[in-house]
Amino acid sequence: MATPLNLKELSKKEIRFTAGHRLCAGCAAPTVVKMILLAACDYPVIAASSTGCLEVSSCISTFTAWKIPWIHNAFENAAATLSGVQTMYKALKKQGKIDKDIKFIAICGDGGTYDIGFQSLSGAMERGHDMLYVCYDNGAYMNTGIQRSGATPTYADTTTCPAGAVIPGKPQQRKDLTRIMAVHGLPYVAQASPSHWPDLMKKVRKAIETPGPKFINIFTPCNRGWRSRTDDAIMLSRLAVETCFWPLYEVENGVTRVTVKPKEKKPIIDFLKAQGRFKHLFEPGREKMIEQIQDIIDKNWERLLKEEEMTLPKEEGNK
Amino acid sequence: MMGWKEIPPGMVILEPGSALKVKTGSWRAAYRPRWIEENCIQCLLCWLYCPDNSVKVKDGKREDFDFDYCKGCGICALECPGKKGNKAIVMEEEVK
Numbered sequence: 001m002a003t004p005l006n007l008k009e010l011s012k013k014e015i016r017f018t019a020g021h022r023l024c025a026g027c028a029a030p031t032v033v034k035m036i037l038l039a040a041c042d043y044p045v046i047a048a049s050s051t052g053c054l055e056v057s058s059c060i061s062t063f064t065a066w067k068i069p070w071i072h073n074a075f076e077n078a079a080a081t082l083s084g085v086q087t088m089y090k091a092l093k094k095q096g097k098i099d100k101d102i103k104f105i106a107i108c109g110d111g112g113t114y115d116i117g118f119q120s121l122s123g124a125m126e127r128g129h130d131m132l133y134v135c136y137d138n139g140a141y142m143n144t145g146i147q148r149s150g151a152t153p154t155y156a157d158t159t160t161c162p163a164g165a166v167i168p169g170k171p172q173q174r175k176d177l178t179r180i181m182a183v184h185g186l187p188y189v190a191q192a193s194p195s196h197w198p199d200l201m202k203k204v205r206k207a208i209e210t211p212g213p214k215f216i217n218i219f220t221p222c223n224r225g226w227r228s229r230t231d232d233a234i235m236l237s238r239l240a241v242e243t244c245f246w247p248l249y250e251v252e253n254g255v256t257r258v259t260v261k262p263k264e265k266k267p268i269i270d271f272l273k274a275q276g277r278f279k280h281l282f283e284p285g286r287e288k289m290i291e292q293i294q295d296i297i298d299k300n301w302e303r304l305l306k307e308e309e310m311t312l313p314k315e316e317g318n319k
Numbered sequence: 320m321m322g323w324k325e326i327p328p329g330m331v332i333l334e335p336g337s338a339l340k341v342k343t344g345s346w347r348a349a350y351r352p353r354w355i356e357e358n359c360i361q362c363l364l365c366w367l368y369c370p371d372n373s374v375k376v377k378d379g380k381r382e383d384f385d386f387d388y389c390k391g392c393g394i395c396a397l398e399c400p401g402k403k404g405n406k407a408i409v410m411e412e413e414v415k
Contacts (some may be wrong), residue, residue, distance in 0.1 A: 007363035007366065020341040023389035060338075064332045064336070231393030231396065
């Protein structure tokens with residue numbers, strides 16, 4: 001029987017990502033990994049990571065924080081690497097040399113997913129490998145010193161798009177990768193946040209129990225890169241959901257469901273003001289920029305609700 | 320020249336969870352958490368949110384912190400719902 005997703009039962013399970021990793025104090029990535037592996041606690045798991053914070057900090061010299069088989073190859077090819085491992089598993093299973101039902105999960109940062117590893121991810125998903133690819137999105141190349149990535153939000157200050165007299169932080173819009181993956185026509189695509197952990201764990205469990213290629217994008221605050229406090233990772237992920245900056249939804253076989261609808265949609269300013277990377281937006285004369293960010297969020301949220309209305313079957317009530 | 324079968328495998332770690340030998344508790348700089356048992360409702364959110372698995376739980380019940388690994392980030396204290404507004408985890412000045 002599947003382990004129920006409540007903390008009392010889950011706390012009796014082994015956490016397959018140990019302490020002693022060298023991720024920063026207050027980093028949300030280990031919490032996200034913990035949640036993924038707890039949701040998958042009923043299965044043996046093989047994982048892969050691309051180069052990134054999680055990779056360099058979980059595996060230094062002869063020390064590894066992983067208690068499951070885990071492989072790192074390069075920055076650009078976690079999906080290709082894991083699809084190779086999964087293919088070998090399929091072959092060994094066919095030959096009767098292995099009889100376990102193993103789940104394959106890639107856990108990579110936004111740099112290795114949105115940008116550098118994108119061709120590898122897109123290819124592995126198109127080939128239809130039975131694996132789950134999780135992106136922990138902290139919105140920049142944090143490991144190498146906060147360089148902008150395709151996931152960096154508009155007007156965020158990073159070391160390669162520094163806010164100053166010339167530009168007000170990143171001038172471009174961020175890629176909506178979850179949507180890009182949904183358009184691949186995968187059986188399961190979702191967006192989650194550690195602040196809403198039952199929703200996150202349900203999505204991971206649903207994903208690993210769905211055969212074929214799956215993708216989940218998880219919001220992962222980084223206090224070093226976002227210039228915020230070490231204790232606010234969960235609080236910021238909650239704010240991201242409540243302001244609709246990071247809507248929680250899933251796309252299952254073409255049907256979009258918004259899984260968490262905030263009771264009261266908070267203004268984006270609540271999310272921005274808690275982070276030093278948006279500090280410059282609060283200087284006089286820059287009010288328009290915050291309005292612009294709010295406008296993008298409102299439009300995306302409206303579009304998502306419309307998409308749900310269009311795709312959700314009538315019997316589900318179109319709630 | 321050596322064939323690929325002769326080349327010894329590199330960068331393979333055969334001991335799962337060997338990172339436990341690295342006591343990251345020494346990173347704690349200014350603050351450390353204190354657990355106030357009488358205010359604890361055993362929601363276990365601190366156990367779940369802790370990035371460093373430093374909240375010990377036995378048979379579904381919370382125990383004290385594991386200061387060998389706690390980096391003192393304070394997420395547990397911020398997220399603790401406490402009992403009737405009284406937090407069960409507070410951050411205090413680190414004593415070395």
